[in-house]
Amino acid sequence: MRHLLDFQGWTRGQVENILDTARVMAEVLERPVKKVPALQGFTVATVFFEPSTRTRISFELAARRMSADVVSFAAQTSSLQKGESYKDTLLTLEAMGIDAYIIRADSAGVPHQAARWVKGVVVNGGDGRRAHPTQALLDAYTLLEALGTLEGRKIAIVGDILHSRVARSNVELLPLLGAEVWVAGPPTLLPQSLPGARLTPHLDEALAEADAVMVLRLQKERMEAGLIHLQDYIAHYQVTEKRLRKAKPHALLLHPGPMNRDIELEGTLADSERSLVNRQVRNGVAVRMAVLYHLLVGKEG
Amino acid sequence: MLLIKNVTLVDALGERGPADVLIGEGRILSLSGGEAERILDGKGLLLAPGFLDLHAHLREPGQEVKEDLASGLLAAVRGGYTDVVSMPNTTPPVDTPEAVRALRKKAQALGLARLHPAAALTQGQEGKALTEAGLLKEAGASLLTDDGRTNEDAGILAAGLLQASAFGLPVAVHAEDASLRRGGVMNDGPLADFLGLPGNPKEAEAARIARDLEVLRYAVRRSQKKPHLHIQHLSTKRGLELVREAKRAGLPVTAEATPHHLTLTEEALRSFDPLFKVAPPLRTQEDLEALIEGLLEGTLDAIATDHAPHTQAEKEMDLLRAPFGIPSLEVAFPLLYTELHLKRGFPLKRLVELFTDGPRTILGLKPIHLEEGAEASLVLLDPKERPVEPRNFASKARFSPWAGWVLGGWPVLTLVEGRVVYQALE
Numbered sequence: 001m002r003h004l005l006d007f008q009g010w011t012r013g014q015v016e017n018i019l020d021t022a023r024v025m026a027e028v029l030e031r032p033v034k035k036v037p038a039l040q041g042f043t044v045a046t047v048f049f050e051p052s053t054r055t056r057i058s059f060e061l062a063a064r065r066m067s068a069d070v071v072s073f074a075a076q077t078s079s080l081q082k083g084e085s086y087k088d089t090l091l092t093l094e095a096m097g098i099d100a101y102i103i104r105a106d107s108a109g110v111p112h113q114a115a116r117w118v119k120g121v122v123v124n125g126g127d128g129r130r131a132h133p134t135q136a137l138l139d140a141y142t143l144l145e146a147l148g149t150l151e152g153r154k155i156a157i158v159g160d161i162l163h164s165r166v167a168r169s170n171v172e173l174l175p176l177l178g179a180e181v182w183v184a185g186p187p188t189l190l191p192q193s194l195p196g197a198r199l200t201p202h203l204d205e206a207l208a209e210a211d212a213v214m215v216l217r218l219q220k221e222r223m224e225a226g227l228i229h230l231q232d233y234i235a236h237y238q239v240t241e242k243r244l245r246k247a248k249p250h251a252l253l254l255h256p257g258p259m260n261r262d263i264e265l266e267g268t269l270a271d272s273e274r275s276l277v278n279r280q281v282r283n284g285v286a287v288r289m290a291v292l293y294h295l296l297v298g299k300e301g
Numbered sequence: 302m303l304l305i306k307n308v309t310l311v312d313a314l315g316e317r318g319p320a321d322v323l324i325g326e327g328r329i330l331s332l333s334g335g336e337a338e339r340i341l342d343g344k345g346l347l348l349a350p351g352f353l354d355l356h357a358h359l360r361e362p363g364q365e366v367k368e369d370l371a372s373g374l375l376a377a378v379r380g381g382y383t384d385v386v387s388m389p390n391t392t393p394p395v396d397t398p399e400a401v402r403a404l405r406k407k408a409q410a411l412g413l414a415r416l417h418p419a420a421a422l423t424q425g426q427e428g429k430a431l432t433e434a435g436l437l438k439e440a441g442a443s444l445l446t447d448d449g450r451t452n453e454d455a456g457i458l459a460a461g462l463l464q465a466s467a468f469g470l471p472v473a474v475h476a477e478d479a480s481l482r483r484g485g486v487m488n489d490g491p492l493a494d495f496l497g498l499p500g501n502p503k504e505a506e507a508a509r510i511a512r513d514l515e516v517l518r519y520a521v522r523r524s525q526k527k528p529h530l531h532i533q534h535l536s537t538k539r540g541l542e543l544v545r546e547a548k549r550a551g552l553p554v555t556a557e558a559t560p561h562h563l564t565l566t567e568e569a570l571r572s573f574d575p576l577f578k579v580a581p582p583l584r585t586q587e588d589l590e591a592l593i594e595g596l597l598e599g600t601l602d603a604i605a606t607d608h609a610p611h612t613q614a615e616k617e618m619d620l621l622r623a624p625f626g627i628p629s630l631e632v633a634f635p636l637l638y639t640e641l642h643l644k645r646g647f648p649l650k651r652l653v654e655l656f657t658d659g660p661r662t663i664l665g666l667k668p669i670h671l672e673e674g675a676e677a678s679l680v681l682l683d684p685k686e687r688p689v690e691p692r693n694f695a696s697k698a699r700f701s702p703w704a705g706w707v708l709g710g711w712p713v714l715t716l717v718e719g720r721v722v723y724q725a726l727e
Contacts, residue, residue: 049619085614107619108497109573128621129497168497191494 003115003122004291006131007172015137015176021290021298022141022283028065029286039068042296045098047073047114048125049086049105054257055125058281059102059134062288071098086110087117094118100296103127121295129163135256136169138287140177142280143212146252151178156206156247158239159216159264160189161199166256167216171197182206186237188227203237204246212252212276215239215265230263240266244274252276303719304334305681308343310671312350313654322348324677327718331673341714341726343681350669351383351678351715352656355473355557356448356533356605357630359385359416361404363392368610368697370404374413376608376630376696378723381656381680381712385414385630386664389421390449396421396432398440405441413722414715417443417664422461422472428454431461438468443664446473448533451509453479455516462520466528471555471663473531474513476540477581481505486620488567488582496570498620501582507539514547517554531663532556534607536581538591545600555663557605558592560633564640565589565702575616575623576702579609593641596655597648603660604652606633610698628698632689634682636703638710681714 001014028036044063046056051074063070073093090101100121103111108130115122126132140150147153155174161167161183174181175196182198183190184206190199200206207213223230244251253265253274261267270277302325310318310332321334322343359373368376370387377385387404389395395404401418408416420442424430428447437445445465452458452474465472482505487493489500510532520528535541535556544556561579566586569577577583595601609626616623629636634656641647658668669676686709691701715723 085617086619087614087617105619107621110619112573113617113619127497129499131497162494165497168495191491192489193491193494195491195495 025289026286039066132165136173153211207246210247302337304337305343353384353660357608377414383678401440462528471529476509503537580625635708677719
C-alpha cells in the first residue's frame with residue numbers, strides 16, 4: 001500500500017507484515033542505543049491541523065529512531081477558519097522535499113484529500129471520527145503480545161463509539177486478524193451500524209466472556225451537548241472490577257488515553273495487572289516505526 | 302431576421318418538426334421559413350423555449366469572489382437559461398426594494414439572461430421581522446425566501462405566507478429542521494457512520510416539510526387570497542410523499558429538485574471530496590429514484606439548479622469546514638438530457654417542461670411554446686456528446702462533480718427576445 005489512510009483494501013498479510021516488522025523495531029528500542037539508519041536521508045513531516053502532543057511525540061520518536069529528519073507543522077485552528085487552505089500548506093511542504101506526511105485533523109477525510117495532492121507518503125495520524133490506524137495497529141500489536149492470537153477472541157470496545165476514530169479503526173482492523181468485536185455505549189453515542197462489529201447499548205452483553213476490553217475516553221463536550229448525563233453514564237457504562245467479572249477471568253484492559261479516571265473506568269483498574277495501557281504507549285513507537293519503514297522503503301507494505 | 306432551418310422543435314407540448322423557424326422583432330414569426338439575413342442549418346439540432354432557473358446563487362452583492370452577475374448570468378446563457386431567479390442570501394441580504402431594483406438594473410445592462418431577483422422573507426434573513434412584500438413585488442422581486450437559512454419560526458413563516466398572498470408572491474423554503482440536522486455534512490445513515498462524518502438525517506427534511514404544510518394549511522384558512530408555498534431542492538423519498546399527499550389534498554404547494562439530487566448519491570462522499578458537500582445532502586439511490594418518479598408524475602414542478610458557486614480554495618477545505626454547494630448552471634440541461642432522457646428514457650417533452658413551463662408557472666409567467674407569435678427566448682441544443690470541462694466554465698466556480706462526464710444536449714445558441722446572448726455554433 002502506498003499510504004496508510006485506513007484499512008480499506010488492506011489484507012491480513014499486509015497487516016501481519018507490519019506487525020512482524022514492529023516486533024523487530026521493539027527489539028531495537030530495548031537496546032542501549034535505540035537508533036537504526038533505516039530512514040537516513042528521508043524527511044518526515046508531522047502536519048497536525050488538530051493539536052495532539054502524545055501522538056505527535058510518538059510519531060516523531062519513531063521517525064528519529066530510524067534516523068529520518070523530522071519537521072513539524074502545527075496549524076492554528078483560527079487560521080484555518082479564516083479560509084487557509086490545507087492544500088497550500090501541504091504543497092509548501094512538498095516543495096521542501098518531504099517524503100512522508102503524518103496528518104492529524106479534526107475532520108474525517110483530510111488524509112485522503114492530502115493523498116490526492118502530494119506525491120509523498122501519507123500516514124493518517126487521526127482524522128475526525130474516521131480513523132486512527134496506527135492506534136489500531138498498536139492495539140492489535142499489544143493484544144497479540146498478550147494473547148498470542150486474535151483468532152476467535154472477543155474484544156469489547158466501550159464508550160462513545162459514535163465520535164471515536166479509535167473505535168472505527170479497531171472495528172476495521174481486529175476482525176481482519178480474526179477477532180470478534182463488540183461495541184457498547186449509550187444509544188446516543190452509538191452509530192446506526194458499523195460493518196464488522198456487533199453493537200449493543202448493554203455493557204454486560206459486550207463484556208460477557210470478553211478476552212479484552214478497550215475503554216474509550218468520554219469527552220466533556222458530549223455532556224455539554226446534552227447527549228448524556230454523566231451520572232447515568234457512570235452508573236451504566238463505567239468499566240469496573242465488578243463488571244469485568246462478566247468477562248473472561250484475566251480479561252485485559254486497554255485505553256487509548258488520555259484517561260478520565262473514575263469516569264469511563266474505575267480509577268484503580270488502570271494500574272491493575274489487567275491493564276495494558278503503558279504497553280500500548282510503548283508499543284506505539286515500534287508500530288509507527290514499522291509503518292514508516294514499510295511505506296518509505298518496504299517492497300510490500 | 303434569423304432563420305433556423307430544418308430544426309426539431311421541443312417544448313412542453315411535445316416534439317415536432319423539422320421546421321424552418323423565422324425569428325424577428327423578438328418573436329417567432331413563422332415556422333415555415335421566410336427571408337432572413339442570417340440562416341442557420343438546424344439539422345440534427347433541437348430548438349426549445351429558453352430555460353428558467355428558480356434557484357441560483359449569483360452571490361452579488363458582497364460575495365463577488367465566488368460569483369457575480371456578469372459571470373453568473375453568462376454561465377446561465379451558456380446553460381440555455383434565458384431567465385434566472387437569484388437567491389437573496391448575499392452580503393448584505395437582498396431585503397429591500399432598492400436592492401432588488403439595483404440588481405435588476407445591473408442585470409439589464411449586462412444583456413445576458415433576464416434576472417428575477419428573489420428577496421428575503423424576513424429582514425436580514427434573520428427570521429424575526431417580515432420584509433415589505435408589496436414594495437418588493439413592485440420593485441420586481443419574483444418570490445420571497447430566506448434560503449441559505451431555514452425558517453425556524455413557524456409563526457413568522459405563516460405571517461409571511463399571508464402577507465405574500467396579497468401580492469401573488471410565492472414563498473420558497475429551504476425545508477430542513479436545523480435542530481435535527483445539527484452539524485450534519487452528509488446524509489445520515491450507515492455510510493456516514495462508516496465514514497465518520499456527521500449525518501444530516503432525511504427525517505430533518507421530512508419533519509420540516511410536514512410542519513410547513515401545516516403552516517400552509519393555516520395560511521390558506523386565514524387568507525382571502527391563495528398563498529403559495531414552494532419547496533426548494535426536495536431531496537428525500539419521504540419529503541416527496543408528503544408533497545404528493547398535500548397536492549392531492551389541494552394545497553397550493555409546488556416543489557423543485559436539483560440536478561445533483563437527480564444524478565448523484567451519498568456514495569460520492571466515499572472520496573472525502575467536499576465537492577460533493579451540499580445542503581440538503583446527496584441521498585440514497587432509493588431517494589434519487591423517487592425524485593425521478595416525482596418529476597414524471599408532477600409532484601415535482603421544476604428542475605432548479607441551486608447553483609452554488611464557491612472559490613476553489615473553499616471547496617478544498619476539509620469536509621467539516623468547506624461550504625455547502627455545487628455549481629451547475631452550465632451543465633444542468635445536458636446532464637439531465639443525458640442521464641434521464643438518453644439513459645433512462647425519461648420523456649424529452651416532460652424534461653423540457655421542467656426547465657420551462659414548470660418553473661415559469663410557479664412565478665406566474667406565461668408558458669412559451671414554439672408557435673408563431675411566441676416570444677423568441679429560445680435555446681438551440683446539440684445532441685452531440687462531449688465531456689464536461691470545468692476549466693472552460695464562465696462561472697467563477699471552475700470545478701464540477703460531473704467533470705469528465707460525457708454529455709449530449711449542450712446549448713449552442715441562446716436567444717433572449719430574439720437577441721443572441723450566447724452562441725457556440727461550429
